[in-house]
Amino acid sequence: xxxxxxxxxxxxxxxxxxxxxxxxxxxxxxxxxxxxxxxxxxxxxxxxxxxxxxxxxxxxxxxxxxxxxxxxxxxxxxxxxxxxxxxxxxxxxxxxxxxxxxxx
Numbered sequence: 001x002x003x004x005x006x007x008x009x010x011x012x013x014x015x016x017x018x019x020x021x022x023x024x025x026x027x028x029x030x031x032x033x034x035x036x037x038x039x040x041x042x043x044x045x046x047x048x049x050x051x052x053x054x055x056x057x058x059x060x061x062x063x064x065x066x067x068x069x070x071x072x073x074x075x076x077x078x079x080x081x082x083x084x085x086x087x088x089x090x091x092x093x094x095x096x097x098x099x100x101x102x103x104x
Contacts, residue, residue: 010043010044011043011044013043014039014040014041014043014044014047014050015040015044017036017037017039017040017043018036018037018040018047018049018050018053020036021033021034021036021037021040021053021054021057022053024036025053025056025057025060028060030057030058030060030061031061033053033054033057034054034057034058034061037050037053037054037057038054041054046077047077048073048074048075048076048077048078048081048100049074051070051071051073051074051077052070052071052074052104054070055067055068055069055070055071055074058070071104074104075101075104078097078098078100078101078104079097079098079101081097082094082095082096082097082098082100082101085097
């Protein structure tokens, strides 16, 4: 079982990689962005933003099947987190996540 320290460093590293992917996306290097988002997902698959961003990069390359798969993962992530916030009575946080689901 991974230690909490390793999980924290994986989350930090995933965020760094996501930022690199965002830069590649802005430069219209969509294939590179997909590769980097994939690396971020491998480190932290619970972050719905990574799935949503990779979905958009797939769309730019007209890889619609992959875009749909990643978009579905993103929606599931926001919905699950929103449901957890709702159960905890954190209504503002739940609302934000449910609005993300609607936006996606």
